Amino acid sequence: MERRKEILTTLNLPIIDLSSPHRLSTALSIRQACTEYGFFYLVNHGLENDLVNAFHQTKKFFSLPLQEKMKLLRNENRGYSPLDPTLVSKGDSKEFYYIGPLADLTSANLNQWPSEEVLKNWRPSMESLYWKLFGVGKKLLSLIAHSLNMDEDFFEKIGAIDKPSAFLRLLHYPGEMGPHEEICSAHSDFGTLTLLLTDGVPGLQICRDKSKEAQVWEDVSCMEGAFIVNIGDLMERWTNCLYRSTMHRVIQIGKERYSIAFFLDPHPDCVVECLESCCSESCPARFAPIRSGDYLTERFKIQPA
Ligand SMILES: O=C(O)CCC(=O)C(=O)O
Numbered sequence: 001m002e003r004r005k006e007i008l009t010t011l012n013l014p015i016i017d018l019s020s021p022h023r024l025s026t027a028l029s030i031r032q033a034c035t036e037y038g039f040f041y042l043v044n045h046g047l048e049n050d051l052v053n054a055f056h057q058t059k060k061f062f063s064l065p066l067q068e069k070m071k072l073l074r075n076e077n078r079g080y081s082p083l084d085p086t087l088v089s090k091g092d093s094k095e096f097y098y099i100g101p102l103a104d105l106t107s108a109n110l111n112q113w114p115s116e117e118v119l120k121n122w123r124p125s126m127e128s129l130y131w132k133l134f135g136v137g138k139k140l141l142s143l144i145a146h147s148l149n150m151d152e153d154f155f156e157k158i159g160a161i162d163k164p165s166a167f168l169r170l171l172h173y174p175g176e177m178g179p180h181e182e183i184c185s186a187h188s189d190f191g192t193l194t195l196l197l198t199d200g201v202p203g204l205q206i207c208r209d210k211s212k213e214a215q216v217w218e219d220v221s222c223m224e225g226a227f228i229v230n231i232g233d234l235m236e237r238w239t240n241c242l243y244r245s246t247m248h249r250v251i252q253i254g255k256e257r258y259s260i261a262f263f264l265d266p267h268p269d270c271v272v273e274c275l276e277s278c279c280s281e282s283c284p285a286r287f288a289p290i291r292s293g294d295y296l297t298e299r300f301k302i303q304p305a
């Protein structure tokens, strides 16, 4: 197994309660979590009873014969990506399946679904999960706006989530694979925020200081029933780097692993520019305004996820 000069520690991420009536203190805790870690656990999100089924459906999909999954081969970033032997040798050992934005018909029609004969009721079940995750993301985003001293409906008002451009990604890591330590290589997420669910199998790690020579990787353990939430690059731009889009990866521990990631990205036409509350004369905006669609297209070209 490849060895790098790395120091490893274990981490207790902050816990945010989405159902708390104390919005100000919740917003303050979010602010602290996003500035220090860019990651937190989200509890009392209302989807507790949906999680078992979400993983059940995910496993059903990946259990299909390869030839069935290959009929849905990824196109326009929707559909199935098989385990890629060229990437396995570079330290990426996962198969995954993307469901793209469902809000408008043109985009929703690009999605690729297994037929009813192959997986009965799978599509409605996943569509329902998608919208429930979107509901959680939207609630959280209003708290994030609050935490940044903006109006709670700020992200709605600027058109970031009116037609949500969210991608749902199901992931399967088959277990002991290749000589490399990483099975999902180190990256930051591109968009606004990510809601992550894992099946409890460890392996997720974060590196809080992107610039350090010797990278310090910290283990993120799974908290039963909670989402692991992380800030993406566009939120980092919106906040002038106040909120951190933290680098993360998954290392192999020799066990099969499933996870579900929901990437809440801004609508492609939404222009992401430094928030008023995050810049001043002494702290000017570090990034020029950019159309979200242009930014994400560029990122996908450089680092196809
Ligand atoms: O599988 C995981 O736990 C992490 C997945 C991830 O970081 C991603 O899909 O961006």
Ligand SMILES: [Fe+2]
Residues within 6 Å of the ligand: 187, 188, 189, 248
């Ligand atoms: Fe990620």
